[in-house]
Amino acid sequence: MNEETFQTFMNSGSLAVPNQLLLHYSKLGLTEDELVLILQIQYYLQKGELFPTPAQLSESMSISVTNCSNLLRGLIQHGFLKIEEYEDNHIQCEKYSIDPLWSKLYQFFMSEMNGANQKKKEQEEGNLYKIFEQEFARPLSPFESETLSIWIDQDHHDVEMIKAALREAVLSGKVNFRYIDRILFDWKKNGITTIEQARQHAKKFRANQQTNKQKPSQTEASDYKRKVPFYNWLEQ
Known part of the structure; x- marks a missing residue:
């Protein structure tokens, strides 16, 4: 051979x-x-x-x-x-x-994946708190921190959707938890689950508002822009 x-x-x-x-x-x-x-x-x-x-x-x-x-x-x-x-x-x-071995390997793999997902979730939530504190220009109160936890754990709002609601509140010049909660409630009621859907919904909302009120003066518009320090929703 x-x-x-x-x-x-x-x-x-x-x-x-x-x-x-x-x-x-x-x-x-x-x-x-x-x-x-x-x-x-x-x-x-x-x-x-x-x-x-x-x-x-x-x-x-x-x-x-x-x-x-x-x-x-x-x-x-x-x-x-x-x-x-x-x-x-x-x-x-x-x-x-040897099926039991494959079962153990599957359980290990799922455990590792869930652990990675949990770590990623914790990082995202930690970043979310930092973003809110940046926009509010102060540490969050215990009540506000609890509200964030409720949005995530009980209301099951996606972290990215919460960020999007914050952006919308900033653009509207109403940076408070009550207004953000109203945005999240409105999106959930209208079946909005993605950033793109939220963006389109916000465009329609502002377009309707624009037709129902007079165009603000140049001074008012300048003052309004100064109220939007970090996010521009339409450019995201």
Whole structure:
């Protein structure tokens, strides 16, 4: 057999190992020996041998049959592996299943993702408090801080929508929590859930206001602009 033939032979069969398992097996509580043993079991399952013996499994590993048996017992006890019964030609048989491992890996992945999402949410909420304090030019009162928490946790307003409502209040020259709450209530009542929808709604509102009142004088307009220190809603 030449090298080219050997390479073809080596590529003729492979074992699929999820990247997440290789990256996080130790965080799941698996040792290197246990990981390799699970991969050996997966190899035998892929070949159609559903219940390899400890002797078969240890042949390709650097552990004894006794140690292999102990590892198998531990994997089953800790919920990484299970033995299932099935019927083959009316004969009761047993087989290994590594589905519990995939279940644990999924739970770990979801936990990590939820943790990242929670951290991101906490950062967004912290930034939200800073933005409000910047616009109000003072620290928020305990009541105002509680109102922000209620908007997020009880009313389930999106953080970005709360920022948008603050921008609208600034542009209207009414920077207070009661007015912002009215904006959020109005948006929720009208089914407005995105920044673009809120922007279009605000444009229509101001257009209607403009037709119902006289155009302000140049002095009034200049005074009005000075009331909008940070945000320009229409340019966002």
